[in-house]
Each structure stands twice: as structure tokens, then as C-alpha cells.
Amino acid sequence: MPANQKTEDKKTEDKKTENEKNRTDTANLFKNPDGTEKILKRLRDLTDPARPLRLMEICGTHTMSIARAGLRGLLASDDFAVDGFLCPGHVAAVIGSDAFAFLPEEYGIPAVVAGFEAADLLYSILELTALAAAKTPALRNTYVRLVKPQGNPAAVRLMRQVLTPAADTWRGLGVIENGGLAIRPEYAAWDAARKFSLPAFQDAEPAGCRCASVIRGALSPDACPLFGTACTPADPVGPCMVSGEGACAAAWRYGPAGLS
């Protein structure tokens, strides 16, 4: 094996070890009430109460084209108000952590590629909070045990073989050119939308629902007039309250005041 390859491999292994240690330390803290208080204190120490940070967890950006086009559409909206992105580890496992490098490089917004266990998320939130509070535009990968900078080239090749970027509708953002994926004509026989003549997705918000603003980080869920009254997880009005991962459902479950 060439010497430079050995050096690179050693660096990757060292990074994995450091990453795993930080993750385990956070997990151990999380397991007891005192530790949880310590994590909250670290978060409070990192932030200025007069300037709350807005961190956005992004998910479903299953390809490079969606990640790039969809997020660019989000970043271009006038009322966009997010200080950092928590990027999806399962997507990055395929397309690579480097696919999110444009966020700090072109938009000056920090991004952390995160895993999904509680320790992964806590550790990643701490990392992202530190970057956002210091206004440091950088990309970190805290999911190195699975995500490589270049992802999984064989999977990306397969996706490109079957799918092609196409205009699509994003909730709250409207139609974004190359914001979705379409099945290539040569695979049309397996295209359910064609086969069953499915109608295109319509981004119509229920009356009074402010999901579009919540998704852009422009409105806190509890600022929606329907939050907790007409709209609850048991009887949701909009999509942000339907899924447990939705911003409104999370705010309802864990408290709209967050960590304050």
C-alpha cells in the first residue's frame, strides 16, 4: 500500500475513534439526569438568549440534485431564517457528506451530518450549536462510522441509471426546477405515476395552517394561531403536526419554549 494511502487510512481511523469517543461521552451524559443538565448547560453556555439560534433538521433529500436544488430554493426564500443545518446521515451514506459542503462554502451556513441514535443527535446538535453560535461556516461529519465524504459511488451510479432530476413541488416553496426525481423513460413500465395516472402533488395548505412559514424557519410553531387549539397531534390540521418528526408535533410534545 502506498505511504500516502496509509496516512489517509490512519487519519480516517483516528477520526472515527475521536468521533466515537465524543459520541459515547455524550451518550453517557444523556443517561442520567445530572448529565442531561450538563448537556443543557453546555448548550446554554454556547448561545446568547438575546439571539436564539434556529437549527433545521433536513431529511428526504435523497439525491444530490434534490439536496442541491431543494435547499437552494429554501435558501433563496425571502424570509429564510435558519442558522445551521443538521443533515441526514442516511442520505449522506449514499451521496456523501461532501454533497452538503455547498451550505458553508456558498451560503456561509454551518452544517453537521448526523446519525440517528440519541447520542448521535445530541452530539451533532452540540457541534452545530457551537458552529452556529460562533458563526463558523463549516461542514462536520459526526457519523463517520457510516458516512464517507464521497458516499457510496455504486449506489449513486444505480440511482442515476434509473432516475433523473425533474421539477417538483416542495411544501411551502412551490415548484423547484430539478427539485425532484423522475423515473427515466426507459424504466417507464415501472413508473407508478404513469401506470396509475396519479395526479401531481398539490401544495395546498389547510385554511389557517402556517406550515410553509414553519418549514422555512420564519415562524415558531407556537406562533401559529391554531397551535394547541384547533391543531394537536391527536387532531392535526397541517402536515407539520401529523408526523412525530414534524416541527409542530415536536414543539407540542417537548414544549414550544424549547430549552429556556
Ligand code: SF4
Ligand atoms: S400544523 Fe398545525 S400548528 Fe403547525 S402550522 Fe399547521 S395548523 Fe399551525
